[in-house]
Amino acid sequence: MAKPQEKVSFGQRLKQIWMVFKFTAKQDKWFMPLALGAVLIPLALTAVAIMIWGWLWLPVGILLTLLAVLIVLNLRSNRAMMNAAEGQPGAAAQIMETMRGDWRVTPAVSSTTQMDMVHLVIGRPGVILLAEGNPQRIRGLLGQEKRRLAKVIGSAPLYDYLIGQGEGELPIRKLRPTLIRLPRNLSGKDVNALDKRLKALTSRPQMPKGAIPKNMRPPRGNFRQTRGR
Structure with missing residues (x-):
């Protein structure tokens, strides 16, 4: 049964996200280009919205950018973890x-x-x-x-x-x-x-x-010493 999750502070959450980010960037060659696109496209749309409707759209643009990056991170990190887990025992x-x-x-x-x-x-x-x-x-x-x-x-x-x-x-x-x-x-x-x-x-x-590996077998002399007692 799944154990109840402990509360995680905001700083710990950011640290976890950064670790996932680095792991995904190392495992998935497409992650960084997609993450860059997730940043640039919303920011470009935000700039256009600011020019037309004013600076009130800046907070909206920032939130959309963060959301887009997190969506890309979630999708690509799952894929990267599956690739890393392939063939691993357990x-x-x-x-x-x-x-x-x-x-x-x-x-x-x-x-x-x-x-x-x-x-x-x-x-x-x-x-x-x-x-x-x-x-x-x-x-x-x-x-x-x-x-x-x-x-x-x-x-x-x-x-x-x-x-x-x-x-x-x-x-x-x-x-x-x-x-x-x-x-x-x-x-x-x-x-x-x-x-x-x-x-x-x-x-x-x-x-x-199966056969017991050699490094797990007891020394031969131990068995004879036990019998002699």
């Missing part, structure tokens, strides 16, 4: 955690040592599984998770998506609009009840499937 869960609405996100309810993972999302549409990783490995992991959840979700709808660029996969940039368009099958009470059942199911940590 990106789908991070995007879901920032979505507006009642989305209960449990990252990596099932995973492998090769960074394949399945995220669990509970919301008004029902139960949603988001799989990230190698398509050949993750499909088996996704199938296991679907069979495990089917025992406890009852009649709640179950959706599953494989995040990626291949055939039959969902590009991460389309994740938000795809889930927003899903029908609202459950009430708020149904979501709460389902969330409690699934929390009980997923509360036990699962060991990642």
Whole structure:
């Protein structure tokens, strides 16, 4: 469930906007030209309005300029973040955690040592599984998770998506609009009840499937010393 947002001061808000501005300018080559156009066009129209109707149009022009820049920043920053998130492990869960609405996100309810993972999302549409990783490995992991959840979700709808660029996969940039368009099958009470059942199911940590990496294995001598005690 989305946590209540803390109040942000005006200075902190400006700092956040500036960080988003720099990030977008670095990731998106079209952002600066579009932002420049968002500044120049309203200012040019404002200058014409001032010459015809007077200086009362100056505040209006400034507000229109700021609004145009913020619209461009919002559109291009979302695109830049989606491009940066492409192929990053755990990106789908991070995007879901920032979505507006009642989305209960449990990252990596099932995973492998090769960074394949399945995220669990509970919301008004029902139960949603988001799989990230190698398509050949993750499909088996996704199938296991679907069979495990089917025992406890009852009649709640179950959706599953494989995040990626291949055939039959969902590009991460389309994740938000795809889930927003899903029908609202459950009430708020149904979501709460389902969330409690699934929390009980997923509360036990699962060991990642696959070989343990060498840097995570205990030294060989430790096992022999333990046996000798």
